[in-house]
Amino acid sequence: MNSRTAQKPKVGIFGLTGCAGDQLALLNAEPELIALAGRVDVVVFDMAISRKEEWQGMLDLALVEGSVCSQRDREELEKIRKQSRSLMAIGSCAVWGGLPAMTAHIPVKQLNKQVYDDGEVFPKAMGAEPLSSFVTVDFSIPGCPIEIGELLEALAAILAGGEPQRIDFPVCAECRMAEQICLVQSQNRVCCGPVTVGGCKARCISYGRPCDGCRGPVDDPCYDATREMFFRHGLAKADVVDALRRFSTPAWVERNLAADFAGDPQRRGHHRSQTKESGT
Amino acid sequence: MxxxxxxxxxxxxxxxxxxxxxxxxxxxxxxxxxxxxxxxxxxxxxxxxxxxxxxxxxxxxxxxxxxxTICTFDQKxxxxxxxxxxxxxxxxxxxxxxxxxxxxxxxxxxxxxxxxxxxxxxxxxxxxxxxxxxxxxxxxxxxxxxxxxxxxxxxxxxxxxxxxxxxxxxxxxxxxxxxxxxxxxxxxxxxxxxxxxxxxxxxLTPKVDVADLSQIMEANPDCAVWDELGAACFACGACTMVCPTCTCYDIFDRVELDGSGRRCRQWDSCLFRDFDRIAGEVHFRSDRSDRVKNRFFHKEVVHVKQHQRSACVGCGRCQEACPAGIDVVSVLSRVHASCA
Structure with missing residues (x-):
């Protein structure tokens, strides 16, 4: 038993700042967890293992969820990277920055003041960033939460010595494959499908909800045309911009679309705080 | 009969x-x-x-x-x-x-x-x-x-x-x-x-003149229409999914944790960026406009040469499905006019 355990790849599952929803998704996948435990030796699982001794050895694969929101997160991530042969970002916080990065274009000082009114609560807080801002990420499984099937298939592919299937088609494609009715066309809703990575089989649209873009942008998103389409449908610019950047602001900022994120007074948090400041 | x-x-x-x-x-x-x-x-x-x-x-x-699933595999x-x-x-x-x-x-x-x-x-x-x-x-x-x-x-x-x-x-x-x-x-x-x-x-009256369309397209492959389309198209693939004659598919493996798995085929689209990705991360058509153009060229030029007919059957599905509202009839008519 021991010798067999020793031969199994060692896996650590870590959580930085986030809701831990991706670790929870993995914990909820009970039958698959047993199969996973048969193939790998899970030596760290932040959410599931209460003992807090630090793992000292080398890991074959680290799964990391959450975004980097503080100096502590960053140090922990760098330590995980040094200890792992491969690193996989799981969930949109880790892959794209996720919801915490929604304010990536606003200085942290300003956010701190707006929320806590002084800089003392989180002195080392940083603007939320995806893992890739600090370390090399070998594999990414986006989603809020992750599609558990996609994660398990990726793990299985890696364990079999292959590469995980890479998805670079937008949600629109899967939405049409599933024979759904387009919510932009039929209901004038803001739907992030055209620019968002598929793989969810248009889950939200199949329940009558537009895509929130939780899986982040495709490699080559057609941002301008998407925005124009929504304007043509008479949708407010602020709603469109907010929806498109909700889960993946750092990616959009990097693509120099930041100008679009700064110009909507009634929606921008920092503008509200400026208004408040000028009022006092 | x-x-x-x-x-x-x-x-x-x-x-x-x-x-x-x-x-x-x-x-x-x-x-x-x-x-x-x-x-x-x-x-x-x-x-x-x-x-x-x-x-x-x-x-x-x-x-x-x-x-x-086109086949399954395991250790055997x-x-x-x-x-x-x-x-x-x-x-x-x-x-x-x-x-x-x-x-x-x-x-x-x-x-x-x-x-x-x-x-x-x-x-x-x-x-x-x-x-x-x-x-x-x-x-x-x-x-x-x-x-x-x-x-x-x-x-x-x-x-x-x-x-x-x-x-x-x-x-x-x-x-x-x-x-x-x-x-x-x-x-x-x-x-x-x-x-x-x-x-x-x-x-049932023809909406646009398509006479010589494939010859016109072939003689003028750099027509400005394709760049305009590249800017308007999201390359989301909706049109190819709903097209009665688009047949492209991708083949990939869905692997289980025990190493067994299924070889799957799934609808694919020439509009997807990854469609033509080859070793070394090289793409033949990395611009959206090239991909859109390729789709039209396949329907209206290549298919005509191979099978003596256009691969478009005029069902109107792509126009109905396109979130960007791209209308094939007007594309064909603009190509016909501006390339003439």
Missing amino acids: ETFTLYREHLGQFLDVCQEQFRVQIPVSAGDGRYRFSPLAGHGVEALALEYHRTLLPPKKYFLLPEE GYHPVEVAEEPFLLFGLHPCDLHGLRIIDQFFSTPYADSAYQSRRKNALIVGLGCLPDDKCFCATMNTQQIMGGYDLFFWDLGERFYIQVGSEAGHGLIHKAREMFHDVVDEDRQDYLETLYQRRHL
Whole structure:
């Protein structure tokens, strides 16, 4: 038993700042967890293992969820990277920055003041960033939460010595494959499908909800045309911009679309705080 | 050719008879003026939408599944997957879809027969249905309003009765399973049928001049229209998914934790950035405009050379599905005009 355990790849599952929803998704996948435990030796699982001794050895694969929101997160991530042969970002916080990065274009000082009114609560807080801002990420499984099937298939592919299937088609494609009715066309809703990575089989649209873009942008998103389409449908610019950047602001900022994120007074948090400041 | 009539009130009974032998699929409303081919068994004959213009997905979804397993594998090797389809009957295909089916039949039979496609296809009976065009139809432009076979039965709606053409032995067999419901065609039926054809013909006028289209496109591949399209198109692939003649698929493995797995094929699209990714992260068509252009060139130039006809059947689905509102008819007309 021991010798067999020793031969199994060692896996650590870590959580930085986030809701831990991706670790929870993995914990909820009970039958698959047993199969996973048969193939790998899970030596760290932040959410599931209460003992807090630090793992000292080398890991074959680290799964990391959450975004980097503080100096502590960053140090922990760098330590995980040094200890792992491969690193996989799981969930949109880790892959794209996720919801915490929604304010990536606003200085942290300003956010701190707006929320806590002084800089003392989180002195080392940083603007939320995806893992890739600090370390090399070998594999990414986006989603809020992750599609558990996609994660398990990726793990299985890696364990079999292959590469995980890479998805670079937008949600629109899967939405049409599933024979759904387009919510932009039929209901004038803001739907992030055209620019968002598929793989969810248009889950939200199949329940009558537009895509929130939780899986982040495709490699080559057609941002301008998407925005124009929504304007043509008479949708407010602020709603469109907010929806498109909700889960993946750092990616959009990097693509120099930041100008679009700064110009909507009634929606921008920092503008509200400026208004408040000028009022006092 | 055999012809019969069937009174409208007997259609349900006839479909029930068909249902004894076939899984009958009919067009039903999906809401918002859209339609889907769906099982009669789940909906009942009252859901049959004889007035439909086009379905969200074309009949290809029954033959080339959006995703399917083509073989399984484990430590012992590869294991073929047998396609054990029960016979089914697609009721209500419009002429454009019959043409579309013909085009993909050809793709999946020559030079190599695709066994999964073929085993589904040979299990299917096709019942056509006459139609009148809406504002998105452009079959008359692509010359696919004509019925040129490819059906087992074809129904023309004459109001209180249908005028039915028999197109095959299987269609003949179907009629004779319920022969008492059908009537021989009399002069009045023939006149009403011809009157329907006459009316239909006058609603079907070409929307754009496509004469020499493939020669024009080929002679002027750098036409400015493609760049304009590249800026307007999201490359989301919606048009290719809903296209009755787009047949591209991707093949990949879905691996299980125990190392076994399934080799799958899934609809793919030439508009996707990853479609032409090769070793070294190299892309042949990394610009969206090149990918859009390629799609049109395949339909209108390459397919014409290979099969002596355009691969577009004018069903209007892509125009209906495109979130960006790209309208093929106007693209073709702009290409025709600006490249001329």
